[in-house]
Amino acid sequence: MSEKLIDGLLPSGHDVPFGEIEAAFARLAHDGRRRRVPRALLATVIVVGPPGRLIPAAEALDQLGDVGVRAILISEGTQAEPVARVTDTAVAVSGLAPKYLNNAVAALRLSSLPAAVWWRGGSIETFGDIAELADRLIMDIEHPDELWKAALGLFERTALTDLRWAALTRWRSALAHLFDLPNVRRGAAAMKQVTIETGDRPSARLYGGWLKSSLPWPSSAKLDIRQSAASSAPLECVSLDCGGVAVNLRMREGKRCLEGTASASESERIVPTGDSSLASLIGEELGMRTRDLAFERALIAARQIPT
């Protein structure tokens, strides 16, 4: 199982004993046959997850490889010194016992540069421990409620986010632009209902949490999340009924652009959805360093929205 995973993660790497990973990095750094143009190293990215979710992450980081990250890919197991596979910018460690995960990361991260942990699954206890080593902790699991609960206790220890939050950036900024209009802002005080159509309920909860924690949300206002059976997209449509002002955001046909309208001002806006590939989203996250208070507030509010 371990060998198969490692083949999938870094097919072109070299297998080395666990204790010789650093030496292998140094050797490869001076190998003139490297395929990429070397770039400035900007961060270490540690990906933790089950085998099936590590491979797409490895592929995404491979696309970002020339943006300057050292990737450490770890799947949990029972071994203390598993075999590692090393390329010039990445190391894959398969089957590492959770209790050694911290030690491994501490040894392999680039000490002078920020470290981001991309959490794609694993034990909740390890998630809490690894926060000590991470400058940024990026959650990215299918059913996040337990993880979100654990995350609430980590706000003071590291900068937290969920990859869904990055996927919602265009949706948030598109709506925010419509709120540049003074009459839309004024209308928000008379909010009656927000309807979110989604293909991914956690995304909709996060978006709803963001709205509830950002807008003057009257106690009578309702949030209705509707699951779209035909879609797996984070969001399909967001409608705000603010008394006399109807604000609407929807994905246009072709899924390339969002269309925003605000009835009171007859304002219309079309923005590209941007690149929503895993590589693009994680690339965007790696550009962030600081605590995101808007996310933290949204997460707290999202936890109150039924799963």
Add this chain to the structure above:
Amino acid sequence: MQPADDRNPLLDGLRIEPTPSPTALIIFGASGDLTRRKLLPAIYHLSRGQRLPARFTVVGIARTEMTDDQFRQQFHDSLKEFAGVAKPDDVSSALARRLFYVHGEMDDPALYRNLLAKVQACGAPDGMLFYLAIPPEVVGPVADQLATAGLTTAPGADAWRRVIVEKPFGSDLDSARALNQRLHKYLDEPQIFRIDHYLGKETVQNLLVFRFANGMFEPVWNRRYIDHVQITAAETVGVERRAAYYERAGALRDMVQNHLMQVLALVAMEPPIAFSAENVRDRKLDVILSMQPFVNDRDDADHVVRAQYVAGWVNGAPVSGYRQEEGVNPASTTDTYVALRAYLDSWRWAGVPFYLRTGKRLPKRSTEIAIQFRKPPLHIFSRVSPTPIAPNLLIVNVQPDEGISLRFEAKLPGTRMQLAPVMMNFRYGSAFGRAVPEAYETLLLDAMLGDATLFARHDFVEASWALITPVHEAFARAKASEIPTYEAGDWGPHEADALIAADGRRWRTL
């Protein structure tokens, strides 16, 4: 400025930069080259990057008769030619619907009534940004008309009116003062944005970050450690279609008075107490005010060389001389090359020469700042490695290939102690792997946001003209036969080499 209690609650923590309030961008000179090449593509890229407000309108103004639809087609054509947008996409189509056009004579009050009606029909947004992409002699009359039509006065606390003025800001000190006074009749200084696209370039902005966000460079950024500074702006092109303007301007007024002075000020300025428009511009002004005149009676030294290109070869093709260019006076004395030596009377820079040079039809298109450090006081390796050591050099590449390089001495691998200079390179293109925005995108957005940090202030412009005008007057007194020449494709005249050689230095070969 938005009142604090009426701020947009959804912008909090959003990973987008601030967005301007609803804006109408009114471009005077909408059928011109600058609009097609730079402004329309910049608007498109800003829209794609979600940097424009929800209510955003463009009104193009020019003498050319055109309908709204024809202007929209010009927009699409411009994107195709200059932004690589082969066919209209969702973003460009949505933007095109918000493009309008008004034609008329710039001094005709009816034009401004039509403009006002058009803007009101578009919903009269909070902000109006007037971009004057027009010849300098028309700027004053347009400002008069805008004021008369009431377009320079904001109707309420949330509203704003701003004007972007393209260079040249005058043609000498007197005309610059007159232009500033005329603009100040109707507009406060914070409403006036004098655009110098050099300041929008990523590397030029990075100069501030490089100097003031790093602790290791500033301690050596002074006369104790720096031997001299060279600032070069080299172009391979000739005058192209700008002969009428260039004949009056020349390299000195086209490049030195604005671009090179701005760059010099950023290199030499003291640290501002904060990164704000007024603080940064105050410190830049100090630099210009501390510069010794280029023309003075204090010494006999010649601090300025001018020249004009004659026929030669550029990029492997024969090119004609300046006087043979279309639209150029066959007896023209216009300078196409200028080299200057500047000294600053300040504690930081006393005695450190700043060499500036710019020219057309040079062998390579390149703009760079080279800061050469002093050699070590003692060459302790001279017996084992007799080759003279190269002084440390910090090179800031402004264009192309934006980045920073540092040259230092290293030991050659081997058993002998041999030294050789090596370069440590940082390149924007490869380090961050993301596209660098065009200068006009940055500057247009800054103007909509009311951030004047990267724009020239009136006192800087006048101080700069105070230095340059006497040089130009000296040029004007010279006879045509006295202007040195250089062959197109050469790095300037021998006189420029002599200027720097007199100090025991030489120009960098780019």
